[in-house]
Amino acid sequence: MKTGNIYIPKPAVIEKVEVEEPETWTFTLSTPLEHTPGQFVEISIPGYGEAPISIASPSGEKLMLTVRRTGTLTGALHRKKVGEMVGIRGPFGRGWPHQEAQGETLLLVAGGIGLAPVRPIIEDAYRGRLNYERLLLLYGAREPALLLYKKDLDRWAKKLEVFVTVDRKNGCETAPKVWDGRTGVVTELFKEVDFSPGRTWALVCGPPIMMHFATKGLISKGVPLNRIHLSLERHMKCGMGICGHCQIGGKYVCKDGPVFSVHEALSWREIPDELEGVA
Amino acid sequence: MNEPVPVAEGDCLSQAFVLNRKDLGQLIERLKRTYERVYLPVGDAFREAGSIEGISFTGARALFGPKKYFFPPRESLFGFTKDGNIEDLLKEEKGAVIGARVCDLKALEVLDKYFGELPEPFYLTRKEGTFVAGATCTEPHQSCFCVQFGGLSTEGLKYDLWFTDFGDVILMETGSARGEEVVKDLDLLNAPKELLYRKERIIERVEREQGFRRINDKKIFDWFSEEVTHEIWERLAEECYACGKCNMICPTCHCFDVVDMTDLEGSGERVRIWDACHLFRYGLVASGHNFRGERLARAQYRIYDKFYYPYERYGIFACVGCGRCFEACSADIDLRDVLKVAGGEGS
Numbered sequence: 001m002k003t004g005n006i007y008i009p010k011p012a013v014i015e016k017v018e019v020e021e022p023e024t025w026t027f028t029l030s031t032p033l034e035h036t037p038g039q040f041v042e043i044s045i046p047g048y049g050e051a052p053i054s055i056a057s058p059s060g061e062k063l064m065l066t067v068r069r070t071g072t073l074t075g076a077l078h079r080k081k082v083g084e085m086v087g088i089r090g091p092f093g094r095g096w097p098h099q100e101a102q103g104e105t106l107l108l109v110a111g112g113i114g115l116a117p118v119r120p121i122i123e124d125a126y127r128g129r130l131n132y133e134r135l136l137l138l139y140g141a142r143e144p145a146l147l148l149y150k151k152d153l154d155r156w157a158k159k160l161e162v163f164v165t166v167d168r169k170n171g172c173e174t175a176p177k178v179w180d181g182r183t184g185v186v187t188e189l190f191k192e193v194d195f196s197p198g199r200t201w202a203l204v205c206g207p208p209i210m211m212h213f214a215t216k217g218l219i220s221k222g223v224p225l226n227r228i229h230l231s232l233e234r235h236m237k238c239g240m241g242i243c244g245h246c247q248i249g250g251k252y253v254c255k256d257g258p259v260f261s262v263h264e265a266l267s268w269r270e271i272p273d274e275l276e277g278v279a
Numbered sequence: 280m281n282e283p284v285p286v287a288e289g290d291c292l293s294q295a296f297v298l299n300r301k302d303l304g305q306l307i308e309r310l311k312r313t314y315e316r317v318y319l320p321v322g323d324a325f326r327e328a329g330s331i332e333g334i335s336f337t338g339a340r341a342l343f344g345p346k347k348y349f350f351p352p353r354e355s356l357f358g359f360t361k362d363g364n365i366e367d368l369l370k371e372e373k374g375a376v377i378g379a380r381v382c383d384l385k386a387l388e389v390l391d392k393y394f395g396e397l398p399e400p401f402y403l404t405r406k407e408g409t410f411v412a413g414a415t416c417t418e419p420h421q422s423c424f425c426v427q428f429g430g431l432s433t434e435g436l437k438y439d440l441w442f443t444d445f446g447d448v449i450l451m452e453t454g455s456a457r458g459e460e461v462v463k464d465l466d467l468l469n470a471p472k473e474l475l476y477r478k479e480r481i482i483e484r485v486e487r488e489q490g491f492r493r494i495n496d497k498k499i500f501d502w503f504s505e506e507v508t509h510e511i512w513e514r515l516a517e518e519c520y521a522c523g524k525c526n527m528i529c530p531t532c533h534c535f536d537v538v539d540m541t542d543l544e545g546s547g548e549r550v551r552i553w554d555a556c557h558l559f560r561y562g563l564v565a566s567g568h569n570f571r572g573e574r575l576a577r578a579q580y581r582i583y584d585k586f587y588y589p590y591e592r593y594g595i596f597a598c599v600g601c602g603r604c605f606e607a608c609s610a611d612i613d614l615r616d617v618l619k620v621a622g623g624e625g626s
Contacts, residue, residue: 003400005369007356007537007549046359046549047541051565070565085363208568235564237537242399244534244556248570250588269507269587270580273570 006240009044009087012063014080020066020148024113025078026056029063029088037120038095038203038231038259041065042239044087048076052236052254054117055091058124063088066116066148092239093258096121097229098130101201106132107193107223109214110139111186111206115148117231118203126156136161136193140186140210143170144179163189186210190217197222203259205231211274215262219279225263232258232265232272248272295470296462298442298449304331307377309464314375314410318348325376336414336444339423339485340380340601344530348376349387349405350394352553356401356537361545368548369400377412377442382425382601384413384436386530392593393533410457412440417481419489422602424615426491431482443478450474491615494622496596502621503587507579511620515582516575518610523555525604525612526581531597534561556581582617 016028033041035055042050043065051073057064069078080086098106098121106125108118122137124130137160141147144166156162165182172179182189186206202223204214211230218228234246234253241255249268251257265272266279298306307328310317317328320336324343328334358366379387387406394402416423416431425431433441439458443450450470453459526532536554541547554561557578562571571577589597598614605613 003398005357005367005400006397008365008367011363046363046365047361047539047545047547049537049539049549068565070567074565207566233564233566233568234570235562238535240397240399242394242397242533242535243537243551244554245536245561247556247584247588250584250591269504269583270576273568 007089007238009042009050009089011085012088014082014084014086015062017080017082020150021145024066024068024146024148026064026066026148027077027080027086028057029065029086031063031088032061033057033059033063033088033091035059035091035120036095037098037124038117039091039093040117040236040239040254040258041088041090041092042236043067043073043077044089045073045076045080046087048073050087050089050237051077052092052239054231056116056119058120058127058129066113068113090239092236093254094256096203096231096259097201097261098203102131103133105134105136105195105200107195107200107202107218108135108137108139109186109202109204109206109218110137111210111214112141112146113148114204114206114210114231115139117205119149119152121203122156122160123152126159133199134161134195136163136195138163138165138186138189138193140165140167140189140206142167144172144177144181145170161193163193165189185213187213187217190221195221198224200227202228203231204228208233208274212276212278215275215278219262225266225279226261228262229259230262230265230272230274232260232274234258293469294453294459295475296451296453296465296467297470297474298451298465298467300447300449302465303334303449305465306461307331309461310375310377310410313461314373316373317375317377318345319376319378325378336378336442336449337417339416339418339420340382340603342603342606343528344383344386344601344603345376345379346383346386346390346530348374349409350390350402350533353550354401355548355550358548359546369404371408372405373408373410374405375410375412377410377440378414379411379438380414380416380601381431381433381436382423382599383530384411384438385428385599386601387411388436389531389589389595389597389599390533392589392595410439410461411437412442412458413438414441415443415478415481416485417444419485420602420606422606422613423489423600424491424602424618425600426486426489427494427615427618428596428598428600429493430486430489443474443481445474445477448474450478494618496590499586499596499618499621500590503583506621509620511617512575512579515612515617516573516578518612519557519574519578520610521557521559521574521577522609523557524607524609526555526557527553528603528607530599530601530603531585556584582614585614586621
């Protein structure tokens with residue numbers, strides 16, 4: 001069985017650019033995309049390459065990608081303007097188990113730009129397209145300026161249980177930008193929230209160190225290992241399970257993941273850095 | 280080698296033929312008619328056939344195998360212009376690879392699994408359009424250990440033709456309709472059974488000279504399953520330079536990087552280039568975290584990706600016992616030492 005040239009991206013037009021913070025922008029593209037929350041696309045600019053980016057929009061809506069400027073491709077993307085073209089391949093990968101979790105408690109633990117891959121679930125739950133007994137969002141960023149989707153956070157808080165914290169106030173101690181919310185790492189929020197661990201599904205996404213401590217916290221709260229799911233960050237170069245860069249423990253993060261249960265990941269012969277010593 | 284070939288009426292094989300060495304040129308010309316380019320082992324590597332002077336299918340596998348023909352070290356995926364036009368560079372290609380050894384063909388079957396799962400169009404297109412002729416090894420290299428993986432038997436292998444080089448004559452067995460098609464045009468005599476017996480004797484001798492036994496797959500897999508923290512990994516990591524030579528020379532390694540190559544105006548090609556999991560920056564991500572920054576993790580990963588992970592995913596080992604990694608290794612790391620420990624034989 002053969003296919004056409006699966007490396008050629010499909011063209012898409014940048015329709016909107018929103019600055020979340022100077023280094024992190026959200027791009028809305030003209031093309032709607034059907035996907036499972038937790039999946040990602042490869043965004044392409046000829047001459048600069050590709051980068052795997054999580055999908056932040058709900059399925060069927062115009063594709064929204066929140067991108068931090070860290071490398072060649074993301075740098076080039078930040079120089080693009082509304083109306084210009086980019087290329088898209090995907091969606092790729094296995095998304096969150098958010099459907100199985102319906103009717104029970106969904107606990108989302110996100111750090112920094114890790115809020116993007118759970119955003120479609122929050123948005124769908126907010127609009128009543130997904131039904132949970134409770135939806136709790138625990139979200140942390142390094143400092144107030146780095147919080148993503150600030151307007152969305154306020155809106156979501158009206159219907160869902162939203163807890164936001166920053167590691168440090170950094171410049172927001174005084175007017176005009178006073179941070180009067182919580183300070184402390186996101187795992188500190190576990191002390192504040194109460195949920196029944198046996199009826200809870202926890203979805204975790206953030207930097208490796210944050211996922212490590214979040215997983216540890218969830219385990220000590222009593223959430224079963226097969227109900228804690230992580231979205232692993234690796235270099236998904238091809239996105240299709242062949243180039244090898246994202247492999248861990250024989251799994252292709254791009255194809256078999258990026259979402260894995262802690263139970264599954266701990267059974268591998270190579271333990272992800274995120275889970276080293278959690279159980 | 281130069282005994283006369285006895286031909287007895289009624290004692291010949293319908294799918295085996297005798298090619299006189301001096302007619303090798305005719306065979307290559309015939310192949311070129313259908314397959315345009317013919318690659319065969321010349322010295323250390325597979326090269327495009329020029330003159331037939333000095334061509335031989337004796338000895339063992341070439342140091343650089345035929346993988347590069349099916350999965351080139353650098354391959355253009357598509358072209359682009361600065362105005363955003365895209366040119367698809369996936370093309371039907373025809374070619375013939377002749378003189379590949381059992382280990383080379385077994386390695387291609389491993390690659391079939393990896394590239395077939397997707398399915399990956401560039402590899403599969405080349406694979407489909409390529410005529411493959413194998414050859415019996417007549418002497419082992421010191422680094423050869425294919426016997427541990429089933430030896431020189433061609434049973435179950437897919438090939439169009441199979442050569443056994445006896446010097447003045449070459450035994451040619453057909454393995455497919457494509458192979459028969461080529462043989463038909465050459466007007467060859469059927470081979471006597473005697474040649475096949477002689478081939479069997481060569482195989483027995485080469486396998487015996489390697490001095491190994493077939494490994495027990497399940498036993499090896501179980502060892503890898505249990506021994507993630509075995510002291511041999513530390514030892515390997517200390518010796519390994521993490522240079523990636525074994526990746527480059529391995530007939531089943533298939534990792535690649537993707538880069539855009541452009542001219543000064545911004546037009547160019549998206550290209551894939553062989554990559555190596557031994558290299559430091561392999562597991563690096565944009566945020567700066569390196570998920571396999573430790574040399575130990577990389578040295579161990581590559582070997583697990585030969586004996587544990589592919590067995591888990593496809594029920595096969597991604598090692599064919601060709602010994603190229605050992606021959607290429609600057610630190611003299613010998614995979615057979617790991618297998619010895621894993622198989623429980625004299626650690």
